[in-house]
Amino acid sequence: MVAEPSPIVAKVLTEALPYIQTFQGKTMVVKYGGNAMVEEHLKHSFASDIALLKLIGINPIVVHGGGPQISKMLSKLKIHSEFVDGNRVTDSETMAVVEMVLGGQVNKEIVSLINRYGGKAIGLTGKDGNLLLAKKAMFTSASGKGTDEPLDLGQVGEITQVQTQVLASLVESNFIPVVAPIAIGEDGLSYNVNADTAASKIAEFLNASKLMLLTNVRGILDSNGETIKKIDKKEASRLIASKVINEGMIPKVRGALEAIEAGVGSVQIIDGSEQHALLLELFTDDGIGSQLT
Numbered sequence: 601m602v603a604e605p606s607p608i609v610a611k612v613l614t615e616a617l618p619y620i621q622t623f624q625g626k627t628m629v630v631k632y633g634g635n636a637m638v639e640e641h642l643k644h645s646f647a648s649d650i651a652l653l654k655l656i657g658i659n660p661i662v663v664h665g666g667g668p669q670i671s672k673m674l675s676k677l678k679i680h681s682e683f684v685d686g687n688r689v690t691d692s693e694t695m696a697v698v699e700m701v702l703g704g705q706v707n708k709e710i711v712s713l714i715n716r717y718g719g720k721a722i723g724l725t726g727k728d729g730n731l732l733l734a735k736k737a738m739f740t741s742a743s744g745k746g747t748d749e750p751l752d753l754g755q756v757g758e759i760t761q762v763q764t765q766v767l768a769s770l771v772e773s774n775f776i777p778v779v780a781p782i783a784i785g786e787d788g789l790s791y792n793v794n795a796d797t798a799a800s801k802i803a804e805f806l807n808a809s810k811l812m813l814l815t816n817v818r819g820i821l822d823s824n825g826e827t828i829k830k831i832d833k834k835e836a837s838r839l840i841a842s843k844v845i846n847e848g849m850i851p852k853v854r855g856a857l858e859a860i861e862a863g864v865g866s867v868q869i870i871d872g873s874e875q876h877a878l879l880l881e882l883f884t885d886d887g888i889g890s891q892l893t
Contacts, residue, residue: 606840610640613775615745615883615884615885616803616879616883616884619876619883620656620657620658623658623810623882624656624658625658625659626658626809626810627661627806628658628659628809628811628812628813629664629799629802629803629810629811629812630799630811630812630815631664631665631795631799631800631811631813632646632662632663632664632710632814632872633665633666633795633813633814633872634814634872634873635872636872636873636877637665637666637679637872638657638667639817640756640872641875642711642873643871643879645693645782645875646713646814646872646877646878647713647714647716647717647719649878650662650714650717650719650776650878651717651718651719651776651878652717652877652879653882654719654720654776657720659771660731660776661749661779661802661808662714662776662777662778662779663795664706664707664779664780664795665781665796665797666702666705666706667688668863669702670701671687672695673700673701674694674697676793677697679693679694679697681694683796683847684739684751685847685850687739687756687794687850687851688753688756688792689753689756690732690753690754690755691754694754695754695755695790695791698782698792699782702780703725703780705780706780707723707725710723711764712779717797720774721777721778722770722775722776723778723779723780724777724780725779726779726781726782726783726784726793726794727784728766729766730761730766730784731735731761731762731766731767732757732759732761732762732763732779732781732783732793732798733760733761733782733783733784734757734758734759734784734785735757735758735785735786736754736755736756736758737756737757737758738750738751739751755789755790755791755792755893756792756794756820757791758797759783759797759886762801762802762804762805762806764805766807767802767806768806769833776858779798779802780796781793781794781798783798796813796851796855796856797851797854797855799813800855800864801855801859803859803867804863807863808864808865809864809866810867810868811867811868812878812881813852813856813868813869814850814871814872814877814878815848815849815869815871815872816869818870819847819868819869819870819871819889820836820839820845820869820890820892822839822844823842823844826889829891830892830893831891832893833861836853840853840854846890852869852891856869857892862891866891866892866893867891867892868889868891869889870887870888870890871889871891874888877889
């Protein structure tokens with residue numbers, strides 16, 4: 601005896617159809633990070649979601665982080681790690697570890713999983729084909745401190761150019777690009793780029809229809825810990841200034857707002873610790889995260 605689909609399943613499928621039609625043939629940049637990269641069942645959930653998006657005619661481009669994996673390796677090698685406004689201070693020794701972990705271990709694991717679910721993923725760093733060009737980033741403030749004196753975080757990069765033809769050629773060949781956020785500078789040095797910032801810049805240069813940032817919280821939270829469903833630049837700036845938005849959420853929100861201003865259709869910040877978070881956000885009326893406008 602075959603069980604009948606529940607009314608809930610039927611409702612979700614009915615809601616999904618117009619969204620699938622809307623996004624078919626469109627480019628979508630997905631920043632993959634947080635718990636979704638650590639917990640085994642969430643890794644598989646994410647990989648199957650990405651393969652499914654490609655199968656139904658959407659063009660996902662994955663940009664991944666790997667902070668916990670980098671921190672674990674640095675700790676193992678007894679190398680001190682420090683953060684400023686969500687950015688890892690990166691000397692040459694730390695940069696070597698970042699390249700090894702992000703470009704090797706993490707990138708290849710993601711590629712293998714997506715391929716296991718029927719996708720055609722291909723891994724690359726921002727150095728491949730000069731995909732991500734960067735300059736040394738200088739920061740003018742640290743968390744909780746107002747200062748005009750620039751902060752030197754070492755080999756932390758600010759993206760100046762994205763060679764979109766690299767990604768376009770892969771997408772046209774039916775591949776799913778999986779990008780590690782390591783950029784190359786005019787000085788020939790490798791630069792560590794915040795994954796949220798890299799995803800935002802890639803979406804901006806590609807004029808992507810949507811940018812989705814996976815994180816460890818339910819989206820942008822207000823002072824009472826409630827998810828803000830929709831937020832604009834003015835309100836986001838106020839929440840950063842009042843430290844309601846803080847630490848690792850700062851580069852996410854700033855990058856998202858820059859992407860919106862540059863013409864990206866919409867930006868969602870969602871909880872990657874929920875199974876099939878991408879599908880729930882994309883294909884249901886209520887969604888599960890925060891939308892920046």
